[in-house]
Amino acid sequence: MPEHFRVRGQVSSWSAANKPGQEVDCFLEGPSFDRSGNLWLVDIPWGRIFKVSPEGEWSLVIQYDGWPNGLKIHKDGRVFIADYQRGILVLDPESAKLETLIHHRYSESFRGCNDLVFASNGDLYFTDQGQSGLHQPDGRVFRYSAAGKLDCLISNAPSPNGLVLNGTETILYVAMTRQNAVWRLPFMVDGGVSKVGLFVQLSGGLSGPDGMALFNDGGIAVAHAGMGTVWTFDRLGEPVHRVRAATGLTTTNVAFGGPKNDRLFITDSDGGNVLMAQLDSPGRPMYSHA
Numbered sequence: 001m002p003e004h005f006r007v008r009g010q011v012s013s014w015s016a017a018n019k020p021g022q023e024v025d026c027f028l029e030g031p032s033f034d035r036s037g038n039l040w041l042v043d044i045p046w047g048r049i050f051k052v053s054p055e056g057e058w059s060l061v062i063q064y065d066g067w068p069n070g071l072k073i074h075k076d077g078r079v080f081i082a083d084y085q086r087g088i089l090v091l092d093p094e095s096a097k098l099e100t101l102i103h104h105r106y107s108e109s110f111r112g113c114n115d116l117v118f119a120s121n122g123d124l125y126f127t128d129q130g131q132s133g134l135h136q137p138d139g140r141v142f143r144y145s146a147a148g149k150l151d152c153l154i155s156n157a158p159s160p161n162g163l164v165l166n167g168t169e170t171i172l173y174v175a176m177t178r179q180n181a182v183w184r185l186p187f188m189v190d191g192g193v194s195k196v197g198l199f200v201q202l203s204g205g206l207s208g209p210d211g212m213a214l215f216n217d218g219g220i221a222v223a224h225a226g227m228g229t230v231w232t233f234d235r236l237g238e239p240v241h242r243v244r245a246a247t248g249l250t251t252t253n254v255a256f257g258g259p260k261n262d263r264l265f266i267t268d269s270d271g272g273n274v275l276m277a278q279l280d281s282p283g284r285p286m287y288s289h290a
Contacts, residue, residue, distance in 0.1 A: 001026050001272040002058050007046055014045035014067050014084075026272040029211070030071030030081075030115075031255040031265050034093070034288055039257065039265060039274065040079060042068035049081070049091065052274070062096045070115035070126070070162075070211075070253075073288035082113040082126050088144070105150055111139065115162045115211060115253075118287035119169050122146030125153075127160035133178035134158050141174055141185070153185060153193050162211035162253065166235070167218050167284065173199055175209035175222065182209055182222060200237045205229075211253025213264070214284040221264060221283070223251045230254055230266055230277070243277045251275075256283025 006025035015024035030042040037054040040061075049061045049068060066089070070082035079091040080101070087103035087110050104110065111130025118124055124144040132139030139157035144150050154160075159178035166173070172185040172193070184199040202209055206226030213221045218235030221243075228249040232241040243264065245251050248271040255265050262282040266275040 001028065001043075001050075005048075005050075005058060005060065006272065012045040018045075024270075027269045028267045028272055028274065029069055029252050029269060031211075031253055031267055031274065032071050032073050032079075032288065033255060033257045033286065034073050034077070037257075039255070040071055040073065041267065041274070042071050042081065044069055044084070049079070061093070062091065062098060064098055069113065072116050072118055073286065074118065074122075075287055075290045077288075080116060080118075080124065082116045084112040084114070087113055088116070088124070088126060102144060102150065105142070105152065114160065117163050117165060119165055120287070120290065125163055125165070125172060127157075127163055127174065129160050129177075132157060132159050139176075141172070143191075151191070154196065157183070159208070161209065162223070164212045164214050164220060167214065167216075173212060173220060175212055177208035177210060177225065180205070180208040182212070182220075200231075200233055202231070206249060210251075211267075213254045213256055216282050216284050219281070221254050221256075223254045223266065225250055225252045225269075227251070230264065232279075241279070243279075245275055247271045247273050247275065255286070261285060 027044045032040045039052040041050045044067050047066045048063045066086045067084040068081045081089040088101045090101050110128045114127045114129040116126035128140040137158040139160040140155045141153045161177045162175040174183045180202045182199045184197045185193040210223045210225040222231045228245040230243040248268040250270040252269045253267045264277045
């Protein structure tokens with residue numbers, strides 16, 4: 001992030017709670033590409049949405065009262081945001097008008113929305129992480145259908161974070177940060193989930209798995225926050241590569257991009273950097289490019 005966008009000498013309520021005693025000038029997350037090749041990012045503590053051009057020029061799209069955490073782009077160009085304070089928001093990229101899509105279920109507020117992903121039919125899956133963890137495994141995973149129906153798929157998750165569908169969209173993978181694991185949620189014929197299992201168990205680091213992205217061949221790239229690493233696994237969960245970050249340990253999220261979609265863009269959140277790794281396999285195009 002350019003120096004003129006870094007917030008110096010101030011403490012946000014987010015940083016006071018999550019990074020006590022530290023000056024947090026930014027905390028980048030939610031990398032997603034639009035059809036023009038612009039990289040969109042969120043800055044959680046300062047409620048900002050940024051757009052980075054293919055030439056590397058940063059522009060501030062909007063700053064608002066909230067904590068944007070995850071971001072995905074609809075194929076119609078709208079920008080969907082998982083906001084920890086405000087639920088699921090929708091941003092018009094042209095007018096920068098921000099609207100609330102979902103902020104409660106049965107009048108109960110969300111615990112703290114974290115990340116989101118689209119299915120090919122327009123259904124939106126998102127995680128409601130809040131302060132859940134091994135001590136309090138009550139995080140939730142929701143599906144908001146293209147027709148406007150909200151379903152809770154699981155409600156016993158220890159810190160649900162990044163999520164991604166497999167190629168046939170028969171399985172939803174969910175990173176459980178504070179369990180240091182990735183769960184596998186198979187879909188049943190009625191759209192519910194059953195026989196939920198463990199896809200991979202990680203170890204080490206100062207946090208756990210965060211954002212994820214899908215390879216064309218069904219493998220998964222998993223950002224390991226607190227390890228300065230992105231792991232790649234094949235569709236069976238066998239480790240394939242370890243990508244080590246050039247800067248920082250807080251590798252929070254990933255997105256495929258580049259002319260052949262085989263470059264992995266990684267948010268180094270504490271450093272306010274976006275890193276890039278050239279891989280030997282392409283990623284699955286995002287819903288924004290469908």
